[in-house]
Amino acid sequence: MGNTLLIPQLTNAHVHVLDYFLMDIFNKYYIDDVVGAPYGLKYYYLRRVNPESLRNGLAMVFRRIRNYGIGCLLAIIEYGRLFTDVVINEARRVGLCIIPLAEPSAFRVYVKPGEEEDVDEGFEDDVRYFVDNGLGVSLISPLNYTMAELRLVSRLSGSRGLPISTHVSETEDTYLDNDLGRALTTLVTGNTVFVHLTQLSEEDLAKIPTLPVVTCPRSNIEFVGRLARVGAMLRRGLKPLIGTDNVALIEPDLWDEMKVMRLLMNGELNSHTILNMATSWAWSWGFGYIIREGETMRGVALRIGYENMSLDYVYEYLTTRISSGDIVYLIDGSSITRIT
Ligand SMILES: [Zn+2]
Numbered sequence: 001m002g003n004t005l006l007i008p009q010l011t012n013a014h015v016h017v018l019d020y021f022l023m024d025i026f027n028k029y030y031i032d033d034v035v036g037a038p039y040g041l042k043y044y045y046l047r048r049v050n051p052e053s054l055r056n057g058l059a060m061v062f063r064r065i066r067n068y069g070i071g072c073l074l075a076i077i078e079y080g081r082l083f084t085d086v087v088i089n090e091a092r093r094v095g096l097c098i099i100p101l102a103e104p105s106a107f108r109v110y111v112k113p114g115e116e117e118d119v120d121e122g123f124e125d126d127v128r129y130f131v132d133n134g135l136g137v138s139l140i141s142p143l144n145y146t147m148a149e150l151r152l153v154s155r156l157s158g159s160r161g162l163p164i165s166t167h168v169s170e171t172e173d174t175y176l177d178n179d180l181g182r183a184l185t186t187l188v189t190g191n192t193v194f195v196h197l198t199q200l201s202e203e204d205l206a207k208i209p210t211l212p213v214v215t216c217p218r219s220n221i222e223f224v225g226r227l228a229r230v231g232a233m234l235r236r237g238l239k240p241l242i243g244t245d246n247v248a249l250i251e252p253d254l255w256d257e258m259k260v261m262r263l264l265m266n267g268e269l270n271s272h273t274i275l276n277m278a279t280s281w282a283w284s285w286g287f288g289y290i291i292r293e294g295e296t297m298r299g300v301a302l303r304i305g306y307e308n309m310s311l312d313y314v315y316e317y318l319t320t321r322i323s324s325g326d327i328v329y330l331i332d333g334s335s336i337t338r339i340t
Pocket residue numbers: 014016076167195245246
């Protein structure tokens with residue numbers, strides 16, 4: 001393989017792929033009008049489109065993701081019942097391991113007082129369908145479902161060991177409406193992934209049990225102008241993962257994500273930690289890969305474009321200099337695919 005470094009294929013722990021067709025209107029409209037539920041253009045379009053018509057576009061998105069050296073994806077699938085087949089098929093076709101997180105079609109714009117014990121029939125039906133088909137469940141935010149609905153998802157998915165994903169405290173509004181409190185009283189019995197946590201203080205983070213948490217640095221800077229307190233997450237003993245969020249907004253390239261995070265959090269996050277976030281910490285939650293003797297290798301070989309690199313510089317080299325042009329091979333067991 002020449003002068004290359006071998007590492008496990010990366011895990012993108014939070015990505016929305018069903019909005020790729022909106023990339024050219026992003027920045028022309030307010031973000032909630034583009035991807036917000038249920039009135040945003042994404043939801044409006046997805047309610048009308050034939051899933052088959054997205055197949056070619058999705059194939060291109062997944063090919064691109066794969067060529068960044070990513071092996072595993074935690075993918076949010078809006079209107080899960082309609083789109084899981086096409087998303088899962090196209091992801092697998094390029095060799096990605098996909099953890100599908102199917103979103104029920106029913107959700108509430110607000111939960112009104114007095115509704116907390118209600119369970120929407122369509123919601124329950126979707127969740128049961130997802131669980132029966134071995135799919136994870138994606139919740140938009142704990143604010144979009146009643147407490148009874150949140151408990152129901154936790155009970156049904158958690159009892160089968162299926163993951164649940166929810167956005168938590170991405171924006172100040174959702175934080176002030178106590179989405180974290182709702183999540184902590186209902187969703188922590190299952191295998192729940194908390195995404196964003198941008199607004200949480202060190203004290204808030206101290207309340208989170210050891211569940212997988214995901215930070216989306218570039219998306220958070222674009223949407224809400226701040227990064228989550230990843231340093232505080234580490235002090236709390238959490239093992240945060242990295243996601244790229246909406247394809248409409250952010251190129252799903254984890255190398256860019258790592259560079260941004262290192263620059264903005266220099267001092268609090270070393271390169272070794274950042275690489276753990278993209279690889280072995282995801283594996284520790286059952287997503288993605290590590291390289292270990294006796295196991296089928298899922299690796300990526302990265303070209304080192306300099307001579308005589310010192311070994312104690314390896315982690316810094318990976319988080320500061322590697323870009324997509326350096327990804328030379330994907331290794332899947334005995335199959336080796338050349339990328340560049
Ligand atoms: Zn998201």
